[in-house]
Amino acid sequence: QVPPNGQGIAGLIALKGLNYLEKEGSDTAPVPGSADCYHRMIEMMRLGFADAREHVADPDHMKVSFDFLLDSHRIEERVQNLFDPEVAAIRGAPLPSSCTVSFQVVDGVGNAISFVNSNFMGFGTGIVPAACGFTLQNRGFGFSLQPGHANVVAPRKRPYHTIIPGMLTFADTNELYATISNMGGNMQPQGHVQLTVGLLAGLDPQAAIDFPRFCIADGTKDGQVQFEAEVDEAVVKDLEHRGHDLKAGVSGHGRAVFGRAQIIKRDRKTGVLWAGSDGRADGCAIGF
Secondary structure, eight states, rough: OOTTTTTTHHHHHHHHHHHHHHHHHSSSOTTTTOOOOOHHHHHHHHHHHHHHHHOOGGGGGGGGOHHHHHHHHHHHHHHHOOTTBBBBOOOOOOOOOOOEEEEEEOOTTTEEEEEEESSTTTTTTTTOOTTTTSSSOGGGGGOSTTTTOOBBHHHOOOOBBBBOOEEEEOOOTOOEEEEEEHHHHHHHHHHHHHHHHHHHOOOOOHHHHHSEEEOOOOOOOOOOOOEEEEEEHHHHHHHHHTOOOHHHHHHOOGGGGGGGGEEEEOOOOOOEEEEEEETTTSSOOOOO
């Protein structure tokens, strides 16, 4: 992930929390699509968003270090203190946002680009420079107005930023495993977590992209969770029983909240590339 002022660190915190839960569990990781799997991912994303919204800002103005936020011992302690396998107990506060474009490119020897660009909130500022065919971006929206906050609006300062192109690499060699993106405002770190969990569970890139998603989208302290219509009704009822504030059955244009993903996965032995592109948007996977 790109470092702060981007929000990618929220996804890394969530993945570290999931790794700890898997390490400490008495059995294997929950099956993707099960209530246990969604519950874990939602709670760990709330943990990641809580940290990101509190601390992420222009790196020159952050009050804590990247190493502090990603410290495994700190994250594990938070998971121990806050996670309940049966009850929704963790709260974060992402803010709603949107409007992004992305592409992923991998060549024959494994060099890769993960690219995401956005002018933010539809048409950015709505201001078009004279004789130009584009609008100016509106990223100042990402600042906080809370006095004393690391991300409070100020001159010569970068705001909290939602854009996070991503790559997954093998821990032993740093070789490319996959490039990923899930454009769509604060859906991005949540999408990266869900795509990563799906790939590691054995789904191919297109199947990982097509898999029904959740999104903590409303931007309130309680962090309402939205689910795509394909999530099993029994799973939704199980999560409601655990105390999740949720909205189920999201379909049609409402799916925009779940973003649009792209993945290119590379086989480390053969170099074969396997790509997928999101049917929730106008994109495609092309080999040439």
